[in-house]
Structure formats: C-alpha cells, structure tokens
Amino acid sequence: MFDIQSFYEAKSVEDAIRALSQDEKAQVISGGTDVLIRVREGKDAGCSLVSIQKIPELKGVELTDSGDIKIGAATAFSHITNDPLIQKYLPMLGEAADTVGGPQIRNVATIGGNICNGATSADSASTMWTLDAELVLEGPEGERIVPISQFYTGPGRTVRDRREICKYFLIRKENFEGWHGVYKKYGKRRAMEIATLGCAVRVKLSEDKTRIEDGRLGYGVAGPTPLRCRKAEAVLKGSRVGDMEAVERFVETALTEVNPRSSWRASKEFRIQLIGELARRALKEAVERGGGIMNA
C-alpha cells in the first residue's frame, strides 16, 4: 500500500487542473516511476495524487501541418523509441529515451515526467535542450509556451506551477531538419542506471559535408540542471569537419560553461573528464551520421 492521501484519475486536462487547484497537497502523477518511488521512500508520503495517465490527448507523437513535431507529455519512453516519426526525424531522441532505466520502466515512464521532475540527470533533457524544445503548459490561468532554456530554475525545480499540466513538447522543423545528433550516456552499469553524465551533440553540416554549419551541445549532470554550452557551440560553428584544433577549442570552451559537482556517483574531477571526452566522441559520431568524415 502506498502512503498517499488520495488518488484521482483525471478525465481531461481541465479536470486535472481543477483537481490540483482544489487540493494544496495534490501533485500530478503520470507514469509514476519517480513519484511512487518518492512516496515509497517517504519523501512525498501523505500527498494526494492526480493521475493524468488516462488522458488520450497527452499521448503520442504527431507531425503538425507546419512540419513541426509534437510529442505528448504522457508518451512512454518505449513508445517514443518505437514511433515511426521519431525514428525518421529524431532518431537521437528515441535512442536517448532507450537509455532510461530498463524495459519495464520505459514502458510506463513518460518524457513529460522526465523533464518536469527537474532532474539534471534526465536522459531526455540534454537532447531536448539541443532541439530547442518548447513545453506547452496549461494551468488555471490558461496555456503558455515555455522554451526549455527557460524551464529549469534549479536542481529539481522548474517554472511549472504545481497546478500546471505539461501537455506536449513542440520541436520546430528548423531544429531537426538537416541536423544529425548523438546522445552519450555514461553510467557505471549499462542499464538500470542514472547517468553519471549525459552529453548530447547535434550538428548541421554543409552540403559538401566539409563544414559544420551549426552545432549544439547539451549536458546532463554537468551542473545543477541540464544545460547548453552556447559559447562552445559558437566555436564549433563554421569550423572545418576534421579540424581537430577546433574540436579541442570546442571542448575547452565547454568546460568553462559547466559546473559539475562531486556526488556519491562520481567526483567533480571525473565528471570534468567525462564532459570533455563525451563531447569529443559524440561530436565525431554526430558528424559521421551527417555523412562527414572526422579523422580522429
């Protein structure tokens, strides 16, 4: 038996917002793979749960008329990985989703929960940063769109109000069309593991595959929240594919933008090592995916 005050299955987003507004101790539950663990540990014991698991509009991936991709917040990781649209347009996100927990967890854990928990180690978060994902939230005051770069406020903290429901993520066409990317996760085990460090690199190559027209670098566990290294990206932009000096400048700049700490999982020094090394490896693979040749 879980130590919860009450459980309510919301029938719609409006219904969920109403239920959350009525009870100060109520919190949203979707897949439950984090919330129920926190209840079990006693951290969130005694809370009331408002479930959004049975609201169909929050699930699934679709292509909008303008060619953008909409990912329902309550879409489970395995459903993201297996989705034909994700496989075609955002394979990197499907791969990142496939590194979370184990198969049974991925069948229920949702991408909305992964982002809204505010954890720096969230496997989907660094990729979502490099995609400039936008979150569509709805609360008592109506709907608002928050870019992921403005979503996180601290470890485990976000701008989402307790009564707000994250409905879906919007990924604009210009952020994935012509881009290629790789997510690298480092953990002590290859499964059932929280990332010691996660690194997402995306690149857009010139038509002849000799220049990096644009690049993006995102991290998890390299600071209190998932983050982007925009100065490092600027260094990479316009560089010649295979220019190893540019790669080293890219890595050095990234190291000035991160703020890792020591935890029981790894020391700060080890994380700094990983931040550089994973960026190098992910960049090489991302370029190769885009058809470029990197001489390492």
Added chain:
Amino acid sequence: MLKIVHMTVNGTWRELAVDERESLLDTLRNRLGLTSVKKGCEVGECGACTVLVDGEAVDSCIYLTMWAEGRSIMTVEGLKGPNGELSPIQKAFVEEAAVQCGFCTPGLIMSAVEIVGTGKKYNRDELRKLISGHLCRCTGYEKILDAMERIVEEVYRTVNEEQT
C-alpha cells in the same frame, strides 16, 4: 477507501473492490492469489513483479491498480495450456536449466512473452539489454539467455514458416 476497478486478468473479466492506494502487485497476489507475481524490491529495480499490461511488461510494484481499469493483465498463471501444460517459453526455461531458486523466473518469463510477441529476431546482446530490468542472483544470466535465444529463434522460425 475501496473503489471498484474492472480489468481482464489472464483472460477473465474481473470486477474488484480495491484500495486506491494499492499496487497492482498487491492486488494480484493478495486479492486474486496470483503468487507467481513476486514481491522483491518494491521500487521497480528487480523486475520480479513483472506482469503484462495490455501486452507490455511493467513492474507491477510501482503500478497503481487503479490504472488497470479497463486493461488486460497477464501473469504466468495465464500461460498454461488447456490441460495445464507448460507454454513453450516455460519449457525452454526448464530444459535450458534457466531456473535455480526461481524467484526471478516468473518476471523473466513475462518479459520473454513480450519479447517473443514482437516476432523479431534478437541476438544475444540485444536480449541482454531486453532483460536488463530483471535481477537474478543465482544463474549469472547465461542459462536464462540460452533459454531466451532458443525461444526467440523457435518462434521466429515458426512465424516465418507460416508466412511462406
């Protein structure tokens, strides 16, 4: 407070009065007597409580029974044939000696049902990843992987023979 929930369990439509704070694990074990569903870590780490919900393997210890409303649940008890015979997956586990203490076995078998149900062929590395949500402290996994490899191969062959 007790609430009414409806679900299909191993092919039978059930109407149950459950506590809304209950996990599917507790409902299956304590209310329906389906003791193949093992209570291990209770935090979704060990996979001993794995059951299928609408054909997908989930950790029933962190799945609220209320979510099962209208859904179809399958446990190892639902695998046996009309005369109580073992399913091909169970037979593979027995014949490959993939069972030692047996605590992790029902969960692994349910994951195997999901894996085999895809009709795809997987190599040993892929299978290793697909069973990574299960802990086994006896076998070292090799015998389990032998059984999985065998059943995946058998089903893949049968499915392809039927199609040709």
